[in-house]
Amino acid sequence: MKPVLLAGETFHVTSFASKGLEVGSSSRYSNGATRYIQALAAHGIDVVQIGGERCEAEFPTTLEALSQYSVVVISDVGALSLLYTPETRAGQRSVNRLELLRHWVEQGGALLMAGGYTCFQGMDGSAMFHGTAIEECLPVEISAGPDGLEAPEGLDPIVIDGGHPVLTGVPSQLPFVLGMNRVVLRTDDKAVGLVQCSIRGRELPLLAVRDYGAGRSLAWATDIGPHWLSDDFMRWRGYDQLMTNMVRWLAREI
Template sequence: MKLLFIGESWVIHMIHTKGYDSFTSTKYEEGATQLLTCLKDEGIDVTYVPAHEVQVRFPCTLEELKDYDAIVISDIGANSFLLQNSTFYQMEIVPNALELIKQFVAEGGGLAMIGGYLSFMGIEGKANYKNSPLAEVLPVLMEDGDDRVEMPQGFRPELAKKHPLVDGFGQWPTLLGYNRLSAKENTDILLQHEADPILVLGSYEKGKTAIFASDCAPHWGSREFVEWKHYSTFWGGLMKTLVK
Protein backbone atom coordinates (compact mmCIF):
# COMPACT_ATOMS: atom_id res chain seq x y z
CA MET A 1 0.00 0.00 0.00
CA LYS A 2 1.31 3.46 -0.95
CA LEU A 3 0.08 6.30 1.26
CA LEU A 4 0.43 10.07 0.87
CA PHE A 5 0.36 11.67 4.35
CA ILE A 6 -0.05 15.45 4.46
CA GLY A 7 0.21 17.91 7.38
CA GLU A 8 1.10 17.51 11.07
CA SER A 9 3.90 20.09 11.09
CA TRP A 10 4.22 23.63 12.38
CA VAL A 11 6.61 26.50 13.12
CA ILE A 12 6.61 28.21 16.51
CA HIS A 13 7.93 31.78 16.70
CA MET A 14 8.71 32.92 20.26
CA ILE A 15 9.51 36.23 21.92
CA HIS A 16 11.76 35.90 25.00
CA THR A 17 11.64 38.94 27.29
CA LYS A 18 14.18 39.27 30.12
CA GLY A 19 13.72 42.59 31.84
CA TYR A 20 14.56 45.42 29.44
CA ASP A 21 15.89 43.13 26.69
CA SER A 22 14.15 40.65 24.43
CA PHE A 23 15.00 38.36 21.55
CA THR A 24 13.17 35.95 19.28
CA SER A 25 13.63 32.32 18.38
CA THR A 26 11.90 29.93 16.00
CA LYS A 27 11.51 26.17 16.09
CA TYR A 28 10.03 23.65 13.68
CA GLU A 29 8.10 20.60 14.90
CA GLU A 30 6.43 17.55 13.38
CA GLY A 31 3.63 15.78 15.23
CA ALA A 32 3.27 12.55 13.25
CA THR A 33 6.76 11.07 13.61
CA GLN A 34 5.61 8.18 15.79
CA LEU A 35 2.53 7.52 13.66
CA LEU A 36 4.53 7.48 10.43
CA THR A 37 7.01 5.04 11.97
CA CYS A 38 4.13 2.81 13.05
CA LEU A 39 2.59 2.85 9.58
CA LYS A 40 5.89 1.83 8.02
CA ASP A 41 6.19 -0.97 10.60
CA GLU A 42 2.73 -2.11 9.45
CA GLY A 43 4.10 -2.54 5.93
CA ILE A 44 2.75 0.71 4.46
CA ASP A 45 4.90 2.72 2.05
CA VAL A 46 4.45 6.31 3.31
CA THR A 47 5.33 9.53 1.51
CA TYR A 48 5.20 12.40 4.00
CA VAL A 49 4.54 16.00 2.92
CA PRO A 50 4.77 18.45 5.88
CA ALA A 51 2.34 21.36 5.89
CA HIS A 52 4.85 23.95 4.66
CA GLU A 53 5.87 21.77 1.70
CA VAL A 54 2.39 21.42 0.17
CA GLN A 55 3.19 24.45 -1.98
CA VAL A 56 6.06 22.69 -3.71
CA ARG A 57 5.47 18.94 -3.28
CA PHE A 58 1.75 18.24 -3.61
CA PRO A 59 1.01 16.45 -6.91
CA CYS A 60 -0.15 18.80 -9.66
CA THR A 61 -2.13 16.25 -11.66
CA LEU A 62 -4.59 13.42 -11.05
CA GLU A 63 -2.14 11.05 -12.74
CA GLU A 64 0.50 11.87 -10.11
CA LEU A 65 -2.00 11.34 -7.29
CA LYS A 66 -2.82 7.93 -8.70
CA ASP A 67 0.69 6.79 -7.78
CA TYR A 68 -0.84 6.39 -4.30
CA ASP A 69 -3.56 4.12 -2.95
CA ALA A 70 -4.79 6.60 -0.33
CA ILE A 71 -4.31 10.11 1.06
CA VAL A 72 -4.34 11.21 4.70
CA ILE A 73 -4.90 14.86 5.66
CA SER A 74 -4.08 15.75 9.26
CA ASP A 75 -4.10 19.18 10.92
CA ILE A 76 -3.61 21.34 7.84
CA GLY A 77 -6.29 23.75 6.61
CA ALA A 78 -7.87 24.03 3.19
CA ASN A 79 -6.04 27.29 2.44
CA SER A 80 -2.70 25.48 2.23
CA PHE A 81 -4.08 23.54 -0.74
CA LEU A 82 -6.08 26.36 -2.33
CA LEU A 83 -3.64 29.28 -2.07
CA GLN A 84 -0.68 28.03 -4.07
CA ASN A 85 2.19 30.51 -4.39
CA SER A 86 1.78 30.69 -8.15
CA THR A 87 -1.83 31.81 -7.77
CA PHE A 88 -1.53 33.95 -4.62
CA TYR A 89 1.53 35.89 -5.81
CA GLN A 90 1.62 35.52 -9.60
CA MET A 91 -2.14 35.20 -10.27
CA GLU A 92 -1.58 32.04 -12.31
CA ILE A 93 -4.42 29.62 -13.02
CA VAL A 94 -3.60 26.17 -11.61
CA PRO A 95 -5.59 22.99 -10.83
CA ASN A 96 -7.57 23.08 -7.58
CA ALA A 97 -5.69 20.61 -5.36
CA LEU A 98 -8.81 19.71 -3.37
CA GLU A 99 -10.74 19.04 -6.59
CA LEU A 100 -7.92 16.70 -7.59
CA ILE A 101 -8.32 14.83 -4.30
CA LYS A 102 -12.08 14.65 -4.84
CA GLN A 103 -11.58 13.16 -8.29
CA PHE A 104 -8.91 10.79 -6.93
CA VAL A 105 -11.43 9.36 -4.45
CA ALA A 106 -14.25 9.28 -7.01
CA GLU A 107 -12.09 7.07 -9.22
CA GLY A 108 -11.26 4.61 -6.43
CA GLY A 109 -8.64 6.18 -4.17
CA GLY A 110 -8.90 6.30 -0.38
CA LEU A 111 -9.09 9.40 1.80
CA ALA A 112 -8.86 9.86 5.57
CA MET A 113 -8.90 13.02 7.67
CA ILE A 114 -7.54 13.06 11.22
CA GLY A 115 -8.78 15.68 13.67
CA GLY A 116 -6.95 18.68 15.03
CA TYR A 117 -6.94 22.46 15.30
CA LEU A 118 -6.73 22.77 11.48
CA SER A 119 -8.84 19.79 10.46
CA PHE A 120 -12.51 19.82 9.42
CA MET A 121 -13.49 23.40 10.44
CA GLY A 122 -10.94 23.76 13.24
CA ILE A 123 -10.07 26.66 15.49
CA GLU A 124 -12.16 29.75 14.63
CA GLY A 125 -13.35 27.86 11.55
CA LYS A 126 -9.98 28.47 9.85
CA ALA A 127 -9.52 24.97 8.44
CA ASN A 128 -12.76 25.60 6.49
CA TYR A 129 -13.22 22.22 4.82
CA LYS A 130 -16.99 22.60 5.03
CA ASN A 131 -16.70 25.20 2.26
CA SER A 132 -14.36 23.10 0.13
CA PRO A 133 -14.75 20.27 -2.41
CA LEU A 134 -13.93 17.73 0.32
CA ALA A 135 -17.21 18.45 2.13
CA GLU A 136 -18.91 16.22 -0.42
CA VAL A 137 -16.28 13.49 -0.11
CA LEU A 138 -15.81 13.08 3.64
CA PRO A 139 -18.26 10.77 5.49
CA VAL A 140 -19.33 13.50 7.92
CA LEU A 141 -21.17 16.81 7.99
CA MET A 142 -19.23 19.74 9.44
CA GLU A 143 -20.52 22.58 11.61
CA ASP A 144 -20.17 26.27 10.87
CA GLY A 145 -17.39 28.02 12.76
CA ASP A 146 -15.16 26.60 15.47
CA ASP A 147 -15.89 22.87 15.90
CA ARG A 148 -13.38 22.02 18.64
CA VAL A 149 -14.50 20.21 21.78
CA GLU A 150 -11.80 20.61 24.43
CA MET A 151 -11.87 17.88 27.07
CA PRO A 152 -9.14 18.62 29.63
CA GLN A 153 -10.80 16.10 31.94
CA GLY A 154 -10.36 13.47 29.23
CA PHE A 155 -12.82 11.04 27.65
CA ARG A 156 -12.67 7.46 26.44
CA PRO A 157 -14.26 6.71 23.06
CA GLU A 158 -16.91 4.02 23.23
CA LEU A 159 -17.61 1.32 20.67
CA ALA A 160 -20.65 2.13 18.56
CA LYS A 161 -20.54 -0.90 16.29
CA LYS A 162 -18.65 -4.17 16.04
CA HIS A 163 -16.09 -4.08 13.25
CA PRO A 164 -12.77 -5.88 12.62
CA LEU A 165 -10.97 -2.53 12.77
CA VAL A 166 -11.85 -1.96 16.43
CA ASP A 167 -12.76 -5.41 17.79
CA GLY A 168 -10.53 -6.85 20.49
CA PHE A 169 -8.90 -3.65 21.72
CA GLY A 170 -10.82 -3.48 25.00
CA GLN A 171 -11.08 -0.12 26.74
CA TRP A 172 -9.82 2.78 24.68
CA PRO A 173 -7.23 5.20 26.10
CA THR A 174 -8.17 8.71 27.17
CA LEU A 175 -8.28 11.48 24.58
CA LEU A 176 -8.29 15.21 25.35
CA GLY A 177 -10.53 16.65 22.65
CA TYR A 178 -12.01 16.26 19.19
CA ASN A 179 -13.77 18.02 16.31
CA ARG A 180 -17.58 17.89 16.63
CA LEU A 181 -19.10 16.34 13.50
CA SER A 182 -22.23 14.50 12.35
CA ALA A 183 -22.07 11.27 10.39
CA LYS A 184 -23.70 11.22 6.97
CA GLU A 185 -26.27 8.60 6.04
CA ASN A 186 -25.01 5.20 4.91
CA THR A 187 -21.78 5.44 6.89
CA ASP A 188 -20.44 3.28 9.72
CA ILE A 189 -19.87 4.93 13.10
CA LEU A 190 -17.38 2.70 14.92
CA LEU A 191 -16.44 4.94 17.87
CA GLN A 192 -18.37 7.72 19.55
CA HIS A 193 -18.45 10.00 22.56
CA GLU A 194 -22.02 10.51 23.72
CA ALA A 195 -23.81 11.57 20.49
CA ASP A 196 -20.65 12.65 18.66
CA PRO A 197 -18.91 10.31 16.19
CA ILE A 198 -15.18 9.80 16.69
CA LEU A 199 -14.40 7.17 14.05
CA VAL A 200 -16.48 6.94 10.87
CA LEU A 201 -16.03 4.88 7.71
CA GLY A 202 -17.73 5.77 4.46
CA SER A 203 -17.37 5.91 0.70
CA TYR A 204 -17.56 8.37 -2.16
CA GLU A 205 -18.37 7.01 -5.60
CA LYS A 206 -15.69 4.32 -6.20
CA GLY A 207 -13.44 5.31 -3.28
CA LYS A 208 -13.39 4.65 0.47
CA THR A 209 -13.21 7.33 3.16
CA ALA A 210 -12.65 7.59 6.90
CA ILE A 211 -12.37 10.18 9.65
CA PHE A 212 -10.90 10.07 13.13
CA ALA A 213 -12.25 13.14 14.91
CA SER A 214 -9.55 13.33 17.57
CA ASP A 215 -5.79 13.63 17.06
CA CYS A 216 -3.03 11.14 16.31
CA ALA A 217 -0.56 13.07 18.50
CA PRO A 218 -0.56 15.42 21.51
CA HIS A 219 -2.29 17.40 22.70
CA TRP A 220 -5.69 15.77 21.94
CA GLY A 221 -3.90 12.51 21.32
CA SER A 222 -2.81 11.99 24.93
CA ARG A 223 0.40 10.24 25.95
CA GLU A 224 -1.77 7.34 27.05
CA PHE A 225 -3.06 7.11 23.47
CA VAL A 226 0.27 7.39 21.63
CA GLU A 227 1.83 4.86 24.04
CA TRP A 228 -1.17 2.49 23.78
CA LYS A 229 -0.14 -1.06 22.88
CA HIS A 230 -2.70 -1.13 20.05
CA TYR A 231 -1.72 2.28 18.59
CA SER A 232 0.23 0.85 15.65
CA THR A 233 -2.28 -1.90 14.92
CA PHE A 234 -5.20 0.54 14.94
CA TRP A 235 -3.65 3.09 12.60
CA GLY A 236 -2.29 0.47 10.24
CA GLY A 237 -5.71 -1.17 10.13
CA LEU A 238 -7.46 2.13 9.49
CA MET A 239 -5.22 2.96 6.55
CA LYS A 240 -5.73 -0.50 5.06
CA THR A 241 -9.54 -0.16 5.22
CA LEU A 242 -9.18 2.60 2.62
CA VAL A 243 -8.03 0.16 -0.04
CA LYS A 244 -9.84 -3.10 0.78
Protein backbone atom coordinates in the same frame (compact mmCIF):
# COMPACT_ATOMS: atom_id res chain seq x y z
CA MET B 1 1.17 -1.57 -0.91
CA LYS B 2 1.94 1.82 -2.39
CA PRO B 3 3.12 4.55 0.02
CA VAL B 4 0.73 6.65 2.06
CA LEU B 5 0.82 10.40 1.44
CA LEU B 6 0.54 12.43 4.65
CA ALA B 7 -0.12 16.16 4.25
CA GLY B 8 0.37 18.36 7.31
CA GLU B 9 1.39 17.77 10.96
CA THR B 10 4.38 20.14 10.93
CA PHE B 11 4.67 23.54 12.56
CA HIS B 12 7.12 26.25 13.56
CA VAL B 13 7.09 27.74 17.04
CA THR B 14 8.66 31.16 17.57
CA SER B 15 9.08 32.48 21.09
CA PHE B 16 10.42 35.65 22.71
CA ALA B 17 12.14 36.03 26.08
CA SER B 18 12.26 39.46 27.70
CA LYS B 19 14.88 40.30 30.35
CA GLY B 20 14.43 43.94 31.14
CA LEU B 21 15.21 45.90 27.97
CA GLU B 22 16.85 42.90 26.32
CA VAL B 23 14.57 40.72 24.19
CA GLY B 24 15.70 37.46 22.62
CA SER B 25 13.88 35.22 20.18
CA SER B 26 14.09 31.57 19.23
CA SER B 27 12.38 29.27 16.76
CA ARG B 28 11.91 25.52 16.52
CA TYR B 29 10.37 23.15 14.00
CA SER B 30 8.15 20.28 15.16
CA ASN B 31 6.60 17.24 13.51
CA GLY B 32 3.47 15.90 15.21
CA ALA B 33 3.36 12.74 13.08
CA THR B 34 6.52 11.02 14.30
CA ARG B 35 4.67 8.39 16.34
CA TYR B 36 2.14 7.84 13.54
CA ILE B 37 4.83 7.28 10.92
CA GLN B 38 6.60 4.83 13.23
CA ALA B 39 3.36 2.89 13.76
CA LEU B 40 2.77 2.42 10.03
CA ALA B 41 6.43 1.61 9.39
CA ALA B 42 6.24 -1.16 12.01
CA HIS B 43 3.59 -2.78 9.79
CA GLY B 44 5.55 -2.33 6.58
CA ILE B 45 3.79 0.80 5.31
CA ASP B 46 5.90 3.66 3.96
CA VAL B 47 4.75 7.25 4.53
CA VAL B 48 5.68 10.21 2.36
CA GLN B 49 5.07 13.38 4.36
CA ILE B 50 4.55 16.83 2.88
CA GLY B 51 4.57 19.29 5.77
CA GLY B 52 1.94 22.00 5.83
CA GLU B 53 4.43 24.68 4.86
CA ARG B 54 5.30 22.67 1.70
CA CYS B 55 1.78 21.79 0.53
CA GLU B 56 1.34 24.89 -1.62
CA ALA B 57 4.30 23.98 -3.82
CA GLU B 58 4.51 20.19 -3.48
CA PHE B 59 1.08 18.61 -2.96
CA PRO B 60 -0.01 16.68 -6.10
CA THR B 61 -1.92 18.60 -8.75
CA THR B 62 -2.95 15.72 -11.04
CA LEU B 63 -4.76 12.40 -10.77
CA GLU B 64 -1.63 10.71 -12.12
CA ALA B 65 0.45 12.11 -9.26
CA LEU B 66 -2.14 11.05 -6.68
CA SER B 67 -2.21 7.54 -8.16
CA GLN B 68 1.32 6.99 -6.84
CA TYR B 69 -0.19 6.64 -3.37
CA SER B 70 -2.54 4.11 -1.79
CA VAL B 71 -4.07 6.57 0.68
CA VAL B 72 -3.95 10.33 1.22
CA VAL B 73 -4.03 11.50 4.84
CA ILE B 74 -4.92 15.13 5.58
CA SER B 75 -3.97 15.99 9.15
CA ASP B 76 -3.70 19.38 10.85
CA VAL B 77 -3.38 21.41 7.67
CA GLY B 78 -6.10 23.78 6.49
CA ALA B 79 -7.92 24.10 3.19
CA LEU B 80 -6.02 27.20 2.10
CA SER B 81 -2.68 25.38 2.27
CA LEU B 82 -4.05 22.95 -0.31
CA LEU B 83 -5.99 25.45 -2.40
CA TYR B 84 -3.12 27.92 -2.89
CA THR B 85 -0.66 27.05 -5.63
CA PRO B 86 2.33 29.00 -7.01
CA GLU B 87 0.13 29.84 -10.02
CA THR B 88 -2.58 31.21 -7.74
CA ARG B 89 -0.13 33.62 -6.15
CA ALA B 90 0.91 34.75 -9.61
CA GLY B 91 -2.71 35.57 -10.48
CA GLN B 92 -3.15 32.62 -12.86
CA ARG B 93 -5.74 29.87 -13.14
CA SER B 94 -4.76 26.64 -11.42
CA VAL B 95 -6.13 23.32 -10.21
CA ASN B 96 -8.53 23.12 -7.25
CA ARG B 97 -6.81 20.38 -5.25
CA LEU B 98 -9.83 19.81 -3.00
CA GLU B 99 -11.98 19.04 -6.04
CA LEU B 100 -9.12 16.94 -7.41
CA LEU B 101 -9.07 14.87 -4.21
CA ARG B 102 -12.84 14.39 -4.29
CA HIS B 103 -12.67 13.21 -7.90
CA TRP B 104 -9.73 10.91 -7.10
CA VAL B 105 -11.71 9.25 -4.29
CA GLU B 106 -14.78 8.93 -6.51
CA GLN B 107 -12.63 7.17 -9.10
CA GLY B 108 -11.26 4.67 -6.55
CA GLY B 109 -8.86 6.61 -4.33
CA ALA B 110 -8.80 6.68 -0.54
CA LEU B 111 -8.87 9.69 1.79
CA LEU B 112 -8.39 9.96 5.55
CA MET B 113 -9.01 13.24 7.35
CA ALA B 114 -7.66 13.37 10.90
CA GLY B 115 -8.63 15.98 13.45
CA GLY B 116 -6.81 18.78 15.18
CA TYR B 117 -6.76 22.53 15.58
CA THR B 118 -6.46 23.03 11.82
CA CYS B 119 -8.54 20.28 10.26
CA PHE B 120 -12.25 19.83 9.56
CA GLN B 121 -13.36 23.40 10.37
CA GLY B 122 -10.73 23.94 13.05
CA MET B 123 -10.44 25.29 16.57
CA ASP B 124 -11.00 28.88 15.46
CA GLY B 125 -12.71 28.08 12.16
CA SER B 126 -9.57 28.73 10.10
CA ALA B 127 -9.22 25.22 8.60
CA MET B 128 -12.29 25.98 6.43
CA PHE B 129 -13.11 22.56 4.98
CA HIS B 130 -16.86 23.18 5.42
CA GLY B 131 -18.59 23.46 2.05
CA THR B 132 -15.58 22.24 0.09
CA ALA B 133 -15.37 19.30 -2.31
CA ILE B 134 -13.48 17.28 0.31
CA GLU B 135 -16.41 17.50 2.72
CA GLU B 136 -18.63 16.04 0.02
CA CYS B 137 -16.78 12.73 0.05
CA LEU B 138 -16.24 12.36 3.82
CA PRO B 139 -18.46 10.24 6.11
CA VAL B 140 -19.15 13.31 8.26
CA GLU B 141 -20.57 16.78 7.77
CA ILE B 142 -18.46 19.73 8.93
CA SER B 143 -19.78 22.70 10.88
CA ALA B 144 -19.76 26.17 9.33
CA GLY B 145 -18.24 27.56 12.54
CA PRO B 146 -15.32 26.65 14.82
CA ASP B 147 -15.58 22.97 15.74
CA GLY B 148 -12.62 22.33 18.05
CA LEU B 149 -13.55 20.79 21.40
CA GLU B 150 -10.97 20.91 24.18
CA ALA B 151 -11.71 18.34 26.92
CA PRO B 152 -9.10 18.38 29.70
CA GLU B 153 -11.31 16.03 31.74
CA GLY B 154 -10.94 13.42 28.99
CA LEU B 155 -13.46 11.85 26.65
CA ASP B 156 -13.94 8.09 26.73
CA PRO B 157 -14.41 6.55 23.25
CA ILE B 158 -17.36 4.17 22.90
CA VAL B 159 -17.11 1.43 20.26
CA ILE B 160 -20.43 1.03 18.45
CA ASP B 161 -19.39 -1.33 15.64
CA GLY B 162 -16.59 -3.54 16.89
CA GLY B 163 -17.06 -6.01 14.05
CA HIS B 164 -15.84 -3.63 11.37
CA PRO B 165 -12.45 -4.51 9.77
CA VAL B 166 -10.95 -1.20 10.97
CA LEU B 167 -11.30 -2.46 14.55
CA THR B 168 -10.05 -6.01 13.93
CA GLY B 169 -7.43 -6.94 16.51
CA VAL B 170 -7.90 -3.65 18.35
CA PRO B 171 -8.66 -3.88 22.11
CA SER B 172 -12.30 -2.96 22.69
CA GLN B 173 -11.49 -0.28 25.26
CA LEU B 174 -9.81 2.71 23.63
CA PRO B 175 -7.95 5.13 25.95
CA PHE B 176 -9.35 8.59 26.59
CA VAL B 177 -8.78 11.54 24.27
CA LEU B 178 -8.34 15.16 25.34
CA GLY B 179 -10.24 16.82 22.51
CA MET B 180 -11.81 16.36 19.10
CA ASN B 181 -13.58 18.12 16.26
CA ARG B 182 -17.37 18.33 16.55
CA VAL B 183 -18.50 16.79 13.29
CA VAL B 184 -21.81 15.09 12.43
CA LEU B 185 -22.20 11.59 10.97
CA ARG B 186 -23.87 11.62 7.56
CA THR B 187 -27.30 10.02 7.40
CA ASP B 188 -26.83 8.18 4.09
CA ASP B 189 -26.44 4.40 4.18
CA LYS B 190 -22.83 4.55 2.96
CA ALA B 191 -21.56 6.32 6.09
CA VAL B 192 -20.93 4.13 9.14
CA GLY B 193 -19.97 5.30 12.63
CA LEU B 194 -17.56 2.96 14.41
CA VAL B 195 -16.54 4.87 17.55
CA GLN B 196 -18.12 7.87 19.26
CA CYS B 197 -17.70 10.08 22.31
CA SER B 198 -20.45 11.41 24.53
CA ILE B 199 -20.40 14.95 25.89
CA ARG B 200 -23.20 17.02 27.39
CA GLY B 201 -25.85 14.68 26.02
CA ARG B 202 -24.46 14.64 22.48
CA GLU B 203 -22.95 11.65 20.72
CA LEU B 204 -20.08 12.80 18.50
CA PRO B 205 -18.50 10.52 15.88
CA LEU B 206 -14.84 9.88 16.63
CA LEU B 207 -14.23 7.31 13.89
CA ALA B 208 -16.44 6.95 10.81
CA VAL B 209 -16.04 5.39 7.38
CA ARG B 210 -17.77 5.70 4.02
CA ASP B 211 -17.80 4.24 0.53
CA TYR B 212 -17.84 7.09 -1.98
CA GLY B 213 -18.16 6.20 -5.64
CA ALA B 214 -15.49 3.61 -6.33
CA GLY B 215 -13.36 4.82 -3.42
CA ARG B 216 -13.39 5.08 0.35
CA SER B 217 -13.03 7.78 2.99
CA LEU B 218 -12.47 7.81 6.74
CA ALA B 219 -12.81 10.51 9.39
CA TRP B 220 -10.79 10.32 12.61
CA ALA B 221 -12.04 13.36 14.53
CA THR B 222 -9.09 13.71 16.87
CA ASP B 223 -5.30 13.91 16.56
CA ILE B 224 -3.05 11.15 15.28
CA GLY B 225 -0.54 12.39 17.88
CA PRO B 226 -0.36 14.69 20.91
CA HIS B 227 -1.99 16.60 22.44
CA TRP B 228 -5.59 15.49 21.81
CA LEU B 229 -4.35 11.92 21.82
CA SER B 230 -3.53 11.41 25.47
CA ASP B 231 -0.24 9.96 26.67
CA ASP B 232 -2.22 6.83 27.56
CA PHE B 233 -3.42 6.59 23.96
CA MET B 234 0.04 7.14 22.52
CA ARG B 235 1.46 4.36 24.71
CA TRP B 236 -1.53 2.05 24.20
CA ARG B 237 -0.72 -1.32 22.66
CA GLY B 238 -3.61 -0.92 20.21
CA TYR B 239 -2.36 2.34 18.67
CA ASP B 240 -0.22 0.78 15.96
CA GLN B 241 -2.93 -1.70 14.97
CA LEU B 242 -5.70 0.90 14.84
CA MET B 243 -3.76 3.38 12.73
CA THR B 244 -2.60 0.61 10.40
CA ASN B 245 -6.11 -0.84 10.07
CA MET B 246 -7.47 2.56 9.02
CA VAL B 247 -4.99 2.74 6.15
CA ARG B 248 -5.34 -0.90 5.11
CA TRP B 249 -9.14 -0.69 5.05
CA LEU B 250 -9.01 2.43 2.92
CA ALA B 251 -6.60 0.69 0.55
CA ARG B 252 -8.92 -2.39 0.44
CA GLU B 253 -6.27 -4.65 1.99
CA ILE B 254 -8.57 -5.79 4.81
